[in-house]
Structures are given as C-alpha cells and as structure tokens.
Amino acid sequence: MYNKTVMDRFQSPKNAGSLRGANAIGQVGSSSCGDIMKMYFKINEETLVVEESKFKTFGCCASIACTDVACDLVKGKSLEEILKINSKQIAEVLGDLPENKVHSTVLAEEAIKAGVEDYFKRKERAAKRAAMLAEEMNSEQEEQE
Secondary structure (H helix, E strand, O other), rough: OHHHHHHHHOOOOOEEEOOOOOEEEEEEOOOOOOEEEEEEEEOOOOOEEEEEEEEEEEHHHHHHHHHHHHHHHOOOHOOOOOOOOOOHHHHHOOOOOOOOHOOHHHHHHHHHHHHHHHHHHHHHHHHHHHHHHHHHHHHHOOOOO
C-alpha cells in the first residue's frame, strides 16, 4: 500500500516530538476526521528564518510521513518561502501516495500556514502587551511627579 519512503518516514520520523523554545505552532485537523497535525517552529526573530521544526501528529501512516517531510521542507527557509510550500511538493518528496491519503499532504501544507499565522498573532499580542505596560509606566510616572 505504501512505498518505502513513506514507510521510512512513518517508522523513523526525523522530526517527531515537541520543540523547546518554539515561537510558533501550527495545528490543523480534527479528531472527527482522525488526523491532527501539530507543527512546532523556532523562527529567528531577526531574519524570520525557520531554524528548527518538529511535529506531533495523530493520524495514519501518510499523515505522519507528510508532517515529517513538511518539517524538513521549512528548515532554513524564510517565512515568505515556507508560505509557498504546497501539498504537491510534499507529495513529490514522498512519491506515490494512495489516492485516499493525498489529503494528508494538504493538511501538512495547512499546518505550515497555520504556524506562520500563529507566529504573527503572537508578535501582535506581545506588541499590545508592551504598549499597555509602557502606558501604565507612563501613568505611574506622571502620578509621582
């Protein structure tokens, strides 16, 4: 059913596990369909390049293999570059996937995009918190004067 590449990625994924210091997480899927992919990213704040990526996936053999490949594809690339990674590229690395498993490549692509979105949401929340703290400090200083 699965080729050697898919089986190797499933049985010995290189990127499985959580990632300490991750500053973005992309999670997609649902327990109702059976596949949940969670990708962790460590993104360099200055260069916006993905320095490391790991994953945890609950799903079939193809889903685990696709997420493992997706982690490899994002490493060393800028956020702009990883947004261009698509399901076809993931499928090409794995070779032939059964037709009923191609959706796993789409989920992996969506997990990458969800990770980028999460990164910018976190940055936005951090900026808002910093602005609120600065405003509070200014108010306290004005009260003391």
